[in-house]
Amino acid sequence: MKIITCYKLVPEEQDINIAKDLTLDLSKAAKKINTFDLNAIESAIEFKKLTDVEQITALSVGDKSLENVKLRKDILSRGPDDLLTVVDESFNQLQPHASAQILSAAAKQAGFDLIICGDGSSDLYAQQVGLLMGSMLNVPTINAVSKIIAATQQTITVERALDEVVEVLEIPLPAVISVSADINDPAIPSMKAILGAAKKPAKQLSLTDLEVGELATPVTPISVMAPKQMDRKQIIIDGDDEEQITIFADYLRKSFN
Amino acid sequence: MQKLSNIWLFSDLANRLPELVNAANTLAEKVSVFVLGDQQQVDQALALGVNQVHYLGEQPTTRITEDYAETIAHTLQQNEAPLVLLPATKRGKTLAAKLAIKLNAGVVNDVNHIDIEQGIKAAHMTYGGMAISEEQINSNTAILTLSNGAFPAAQPTAVIGEVVNVDYIAPAVAITCIERRAKQASSVDLNKAKRVIGIGSGIGSKENLVVAAEVASMINAELGCSRPIAETEKWMDRERYIGVSGVMLKPEIYFALGISGQIQHMVGVNSAQTIFAVNRDKNAPIFQQVDYGLIGDINKVLPALINALKA
Ligand SMILES: Cc1cc2nc3c(=O)[nH]c(=O)nc-3n(C[C@H](O)[C@H](O)[C@H](O)COP(=O)(O)OP(=O)(O)OC[C@H]3O[C@@H](n4cnc5c(N)ncnc54)[C@H](O)[C@@H]3O)c2cc1C
Numbered sequence: 424m425k426i427i428t429c430y431k432l433v434p435e436e437q438d439i440n441i442a443k444d445l446t447l448d449l450s451k452a453a454k455k456i457n458t459f460d461l462n463a464i465e466s467a468i469e470f471k472k473l474t475d476v477e478q479i480t481a482l483s484v485g486d487k488s489l490e491n492v493k494l495r496k497d498i499l500s501r502g503p504d505d506l507l508t509v510v511d512e513s514f515n516q517l518q519p520h521a522s523a524q525i526l527s528a529a530a531k532q533a534g535f536d537l538i539i540c541g542d543g544s545s546d547l548y549a550q551q552v553g554l555l556m557g558s559m560l561n562v563p564t565i566n567a568v569s570k571i572i573a574a575t576q577q578t579i580t581v582e583r584a585l586d587e588v589v590e591v592l593e594i595p596l597p598a599v600i601s602v603s604a605d606i607n608d609p610a611i612p613s614m615k616a617i618l619g620a621a622k623k624p625a626k627q628l629s630l631t632d633l634e635v636g637e638l639a640t641p642v643t644p645i646s647v648m649a650p651k652q653m654d655r656k657q658i659i660i661d662g663d664d665e666e667q668i669t670i671f672a673d674y675l676r677k678s679f680n
Numbered sequence: 681m682q683k684l685s686n687i688w689l690f691s692d693l694a695n696r697l698p699e700l701v702n703a704a705n706t707l708a709e710k711v712s713v714f715v716l717g718d719q720q721q722v723d724q725a726l727a728l729g730v731n732q733v734h735y736l737g738e739q740p741t742t743r744i745t746e747d748y749a750e751t752i753a754h755t756l757q758q759n760e761a762p763l764v765l766l767p768a769t770k771r772g773k774t775l776a777a778k779l780a781i782k783l784n785a786g787v788v789n790d791v792n793h794i795d796i797e798q799g800i801k802a803a804h805m806t807y808g809g810m811a812i813s814e815e816q817i818n819s820n821t822a823i824l825t826l827s828n829g830a831f832p833a834a835q836p837t838a839v840i841g842e843v844v845n846v847d848y849i850a851p852a853v854a855i856t857c858i859e860r861r862a863k864q865a866s867s868v869d870l871n872k873a874k875r876v877i878g879i880g881s882g883i884g885s886k887e888n889l890v891v892a893a894e895v896a897s898m899i900n901a902e903l904g905c906s907r908p909i910a911e912t913e914k915w916m917d918r919e920r921y922i923g924v925s926g927v928m929l930k931p932e933i934y935f936a937l938g939i940s941g942q943i944q945h946m947v948g949v950n951s952a953q954t955i956f957a958v959n960r961d962k963n964a965p966i967f968q969q970v971d972y973g974l975i976g977d978i979n980k981v982l983p984a985l986i987n988a989l990k991a
Contacts (some may be wrong), residue, residue, distance in 0.1 A: 436808050436943070447811050520786070547806050547813070548924075550789050554777030563855045564778070565746065567770040584863070585770050586693065591859035592744065604925070605911055605918075641786030641819040645801065647811045655955060656971040661962065663976025665984055671956075671974045672988035675899065678933055678954045678972075 424536045424576055424596070426479045427507075428467045429526055429553070430460035430498060432488050433546040441649040454488045456498060459541025459602075461609040466571060466602050467539050468502040473574040479503045480533060484525045486515040490627070499620035500612035506625040507533060509633065519547070521638040523555035528633040531560065537579065538599040542566055550601075557599035565592065566601040683709050684796060688756060688764045689730075690714040690775065692745050694721055696767035698833035701728040703826060704765060705834060707796055712759075714752055714846070716745065722843060729837035734846045744857050745771050749778035750849040756783060761821050763800060768825035776823045785821035792830035800824075809924035809947030829871065829928075868902060868919055875901035875933040878922055878949065879915075881908045882938020882959060882978055889915055891982045892937055898989050901935065906945050922948040938978050941966025 434452035442448045467479045481503035483489055489508045499506055509525050517525075530538055538560075540553030550566065557564020570582035572591065581600065583590045594600065612620075658674070660667045687708035691697040697713070704711045712732040713725045716739050725733050734755055736748055756764065756779070764779065766772035768790045776787045793803040793814075800822040806813040870876060877896045883889055896903050903920060910921035922929060923945040934952035939945060941957070941964055949955065955970045960977045967973045974981065 434807075436810070439807060439810060441810070447807060520780075545808055548790070548808075549787075550773050551777050551780075551787055554774055555781060558778050558781035561852060563851075563853050564774070565744075565855060566774050580858070583770070587863055589861045589863055590744070590857050591861075593856040593858050595853050595855075639784075641780070641784070642788060642815050642817050645814045645816050647806060647813045649811050650950075652969075653950065655969060657968070657973070658971065659962075659967055659973040659975065661975045663960075663974065663980045663984070665988075667974065667976070668981060668984040669988045669991075671958075671972065672985055672991075674972045675933075675935070675956060676989070678956075679899070 424470065424474055424476050424574070425534055426467045426470060426476060426537045426539060427482050427530050427533065427535045428460070428463045428479065428503065428539045429556075430464065430481055430483050430541075431457045431522075431544045432483065432485055432494060433457045433544055436545060445649045445651070447647055447649065454491065454494065456494065457541060457544045457546075459543055459545070459604055461501065462602050462604055462606050463539045463541045464498070464501050464503060465607045465609040466568075469571050469607065470537070470574055473571070474576060478505070480505050480507050482507045482526060482529055482533070484509040484514060484517065484522055484529070486510065486512060495625060496617060496620040497612075499623045499625075500617040501609065502616070503623075505623055507628070508625070509628045509630065511630055516644075518640065518642060518644070519549040519551040520555060520641055523552045523559055524635055524638055525630070525633065526552065527556045527559045528635045529628065530556070532633060536576070536596045540599065540601045542601045542603050553599055553601035560597075560599065562597045562599060563594050564599040564601075565594065568600045568602045569606050571606075681796065683707060684762045686710045686712060686760050686762065688712050688714070688761050689766070690716075690752065690764075691767050692716075692769055692771040692775075693767060694724060696769070696828070697725060698728060698835075699829070699831045700765045700767065700826060701730060702834035703794065703831040705729075707763065707794065714748075714755075716748060726839045726841045726843075727836045728834050729839070730841045732841055733843045735843055736846050737848065741860065742856050742858070744855050746774045746778060747851050747854050748848070749775055749782065750851050751846060753779055753782035754849055755846055756821065764821060764823045766823070766825045768827050772825045776825050779823055783821050783823075784819055785823050786817040786819045787823045787825075788815050788817065789825045790827045791824045792827045794824065805924060805947065808944040810943050868917070870902055870904050870920060870922070870927050870929055873902035873929075874931055875899060876904045876922075876929060876931045876935070876949070876952075877901045878934060878936045878939050878945075879903060879905040879909050880937060880939030881906065881913075882940075883909070884938070884978060886915060888978060888982060891986070895982065895985060895989070898986065899935075901933070904929070906939050924948065936966055936970075939966055940964050941969055
């Protein structure tokens, strides 16, 4: 089985600042691998225990930050055999539809039996890319996969935790699945894996290497603004002796009226 | 406001349909609903006063809801469909994406505001709740999945609608459902609680959790938690986990115990009337977002707090 796992580089949320005009300042935010995608990669590795996995390719589309050597090593140290990236200066704010178009074209060119994505990304959280890819590639696709149960070269069996039920699904391959954050706890790469990552093959494509056609923009962002915060009293009591706790308890009691 | 000619709805959960109908009533002249299920579900949709029910029939147990995308898309292609509303459930989001490709339509998920003044615009939370993004849908059809509780529910009214039967169109390759297990019904609806105590990693032990539960019962509060308590420690149910990826609350009082105050958690309680917190780190971000904070160790604070509340 040939598996492609998709990942996105997202701004480190701790480093995002809210400007005075309530817009977000991303300029100080370093890029990191979207945590949901680490779950996707770990799921790909899990398939090795269930069936023959010929190759696991990590695939991403984005701007030049994808060329960052440390981040490339980071992704490869987590188990994929090789890396495939589609890079363009203009891809710093790709919308889900365009991302899915490019990733699908790259996956088609590379060949795959199974594509695994995370359920969403911590920046835009559109939760669409994996599902759009499946639909564009005209293969079965599903989100919220919470457990991998079985796999053959033709079919995978997975659990899917929904609001009111758990479904057990048999999905014929090729297929695209999106996995939820609680599917696994991604392992921390060993020193050996980190050192080995540098030797793994990495291939970078540009848009012209792919048959993508025009990038569609069915949705365009108009504004991204922090919501106004409520004013809080910010009365802080320093210390946990009886006296301070009594004061705190009094505030608590008073607020009940 | 110029209303839309027609809105199409589908809900995989019967209890989310009234919200969709209400949102649709404010936006369009005509409301059409796809119903999958038995006669009771058809009647429930009609009782909400919709104009048309497009009946997809009963769902065979091996068929997944999302495999109705072809069928739904086919009907939409034959009709005017400026807007399709679904609930922001996992199934709703899957259907939205599948319909998007078949109809060349744009999708926005987890929508909490819709504007139809100039074309269709929708707002949803991004950057882990740090921002609200407003997006313009450029396609002829807009597909939106609505956040739970973002729109009030429609009340039953006079039945005016007609029922149209729709034939099933199978997808090229189907996914087979081999088992469906009901999840244990959630024991708690945090949305209804007026007072909520949020348990964070700082709680330290399961023993302390029991003590916190005692405080909760003394002040008539429900227990909620942060992500690590539900997902890493698994000390509390997922239904109790508060924040952008969990439940969003509007309680009168939120009391955070050992919660650092990360934005992804705090967006879930930002609208609380009054926020209390105990944390031993005076630099924890939570202290910038509280009305009353106590800098102290939970191990010491909890027993003393019980005594103080008894007094
Ligand atoms: C995309 C994304 C989505 C997320 N969604 C959510 C979400 O919906 N909900 C959510 O909760 N999180 C979410 N998170 C995780 C979030 O960023 C934080 O990691 C999480 O909320 C932290 O939980 P915590 O405050 O319990 O733990 P910590 O951040 O570890 O904080 C524990 C606090 O307890 C204090 N403490 C420790 N011991 C004691 C003691 N003995 N007495 C008093 N205080 C003590 C510490 O000082 C610390 O401030 C998300 C993250 C991402 C990236």
